[in-house]
Amino acid sequence: MTPTQASRRQFLKLLGAGAGAAAATRLDGPSASAQATGPVKIGVLTIRAGVAAPVGAAGLRATEWWAERVNNAGGILGRPVQLIVEEESNPKDTVERYRKLVLQDKVEVVLGGISTGVTLALGPVAEDLGTPWLSWDGTTQKGIEETMPNPKWAFKSVDNEVEAIVAGILTPKYFKSIKTVAGIGNDYSYGHDCWESYQAVLRRYVPDVKFVLELFPKLGVTDFTSHIAAIQQSKADLLMCSFWSGDATIIMKQAAAVGLFKTMKGVFTTGGGVHDSLKKEFTPEGLLLGYNTMYFDDPKASALLKQFVREYKAKYNEYPPYECDHAFFNAESYKVAVEKAAGPAKKWPDKAQVVRALEGLEIESLSGKRSWREDHVQMCNFYQGITTHKNGYDFVTISPIEVVSTKQAMKPAGSKLFEWINGWKV
């Protein structure tokens, strides 16, 4: 290589580096010091297409409501909040968008994640990128096993199977003579895990219970006529259903059309998160119905929840589902953690300081007090109860209301689910 060539190459390299640096400067936007005074960029991952879109929309709406509220009150440590929303779709694409939020948009925190199929992949990426990630509804469980017991940056949702465990605890309380049970859930990890957990819990309370049928239609099915016929044939005393999207309403309607619940008790662990579509015309009284972590019509609701429900109904003409509570909790806990880590000097903390402040933090969410366990898992209450028509709506609500804490219904950090359930003193 001649000196001339070398110098030309060096020159080109320098030129390239300079152009790259200039491009990077343009892409980066404000410098680090400017960012500490500019808006707080918050990445939001949500599902806006497909069967889980209503869930994603609810989470995003609550996050937007939170952001508006925070900005009206002066922001976080005086900095306004700016949401940068990206789509949650399949794991590969969502991971790319997550990287984009952290590396290109340079967000301070990423909120969101609904499907555990996706968040299972996000967890390790969040750890690599060193930015706090607070998941709305997704965990890093593979089935019922935790894959990230000691995360540094990832904060996960409640274990997927908790609502089935709560339903298992409440079933013998309300349906005392149950001997045979049929189950229906979506044909993927959540549906199967809920069914396994529910069986394990119910066996503890009713040792001679028999599980006579299990059906797992795929997600997105809209005709359950044949499934309902099979459930009728099974002559079970009770049907347990863990549907968590619009399919809960569909099966309820199609079941009512053949009078299924005239002879059978029913447990709907989440009611699809579309509770205001469970109309009285086809949803009977006397079913056990879950609302996950937030019950919009809670007579003991805080002023915050009442305001949220009122404004949500006014804006969207719907009643808010549980995903709003997950999303609000994530966003609000981040704000409180930043303020806590800032200390009396109110100096903007670095990301690691925020993470430390989040660990064990308890705050007031829409549904009441919620906290982060030391191993970065959400702690909260679950609301379930018996369906009633005695209300001012055209859909069912629940009365009495049972409130079960994750302290009772979620496996402790580091334990095995079925060993833990089998060790209960019943």
Added chain:
Amino acid sequence: MQKIFNLACGSFYALGAYVGVSAVGWYVDAGGPPALFIVPLALAGLAVGAVGVVVERGLLRFVYDRDETFQLLMTFAIVLMMEDAIRLTWGTAPRSTAGLYLVYGQVRLFGATVPVYNLIVIAASLAIALAIGWLLTRTAFGRIIRATADNREMAEALGVDMRRVYAKVFTLGTALGTLGGALVIPATAAMSEMGIELIVEAFAVVVIGGLGSMRGAFVGALVVGVLRSIAISVYPELEMLLIYLIVIAVLVARPRGLFGGATA
């Protein structure tokens, strides 16, 4: 007849479902008697079938003579666009006609409780199938359709205006899809991705019955529906497997499908 494998037929079905829900909503809000809700439902389902003219004249006519892959891509693009259009118009939450499904009550048939609405839909399906059969075999338009399907150049040479025939046939097909979507919706709920769900099963139906055969589609639909129900009752794990085993068996033993002898 048009020699196009239209992936967007499921989207028309979804569109009919959403328009049906909206029409029934307006009807109920306007104080219409619940027992007659099926009238606005069916009319709305049929009327929105007019979108077929727009799709055929605006898009499909440009790809009739193109490679099949191109046609598939074009109709798949329509699927994606319509799914987004539905989401923009009706939102992401499932839409339903609440409890109107139960307004006609139930009857006991062979020891089972059957919603009367289901019987109405079955009767409507049979009536539509018979009407299509009559149209194809007993009318001049039906003869033109069959002649065109058999030999397009010959039909054209004999003076058939192919543009009009294609537009009419495609619109008729679209209207059947949208009407089907509207009629099924009281028993279920409209979801934006329901079109894609349907197309997979429809694929099994036409492969079993035979591409391009009306009788084949009828029999294929019955085979898929009955087999699914039996599988769910007897051995639920086999629900989907059984259908596709039949599809494979038909493809191997009789690649044209049960009724696919003709090239129509």
